[in-house]
Amino acid sequence: GAGVSQSPRYKVAKRGQDVALRCDPISGHVSLFWYQQALGQGPEFLTYFQNEAQLDKSGLPSDRFFAERPEGSVSTLKIQRTQQEDSAVYLCASSWGLAHLFEQYFGPGTRLTVT
């Protein structure tokens, strides 16, 4: 079956613009995770959904970042008033459940460049 897909793969935004990044998880996966990966570094956790419920958003760096998963499937990560420090690869992963019980399947990422 299809893996995790993300769109767009690349996004260039001018500073101050709003962006929306989409994640399509593997069908049936209950858990969905968003991560931010700066160049040359490991990913960092942003937020976690179990079905449509956002159970952990402690990694979101500011209130400009907002994520939703309204029907428990597709998720959107929105960044308002983008700033240069938001430039990174945004990774989405899905799994059958919690991170300590199940492996995660990663999407290819969206590379965001803020100019």
Place this chain on the structure above:
Amino acid sequence: KNEVEQSPQNLTAQEGEFITINCSYSVGISALHWLQQHPGGGIVSLFMLSSGKKKHGRLIATINIQEKHSSLHITASHPRDSAVYICAVCQETSGSRLTFGEGTQLTVNP
């Protein structure tokens, strides 16, 4: 100090060599993941383990919970093994979030 430390940061090997990548962590964990990231960003899960040892093909992962240490071994390394290998832990206090190391860049030369 990061909660998850990997060593070495960079590793160059000749084809056929035995490779070891180490991961040390400072927090209590419920599971540890080893991930592989190829150029272009795609991440693949290699192992998830909470005790002992797991083997898949030429890859072996071990974990020592008491010493807070895990190793990833690659036997008979091949140029296609060239990638970044990332260790990530799931802390006992949170079942939902992974804390990642910064990765080890492995280059295997023919």
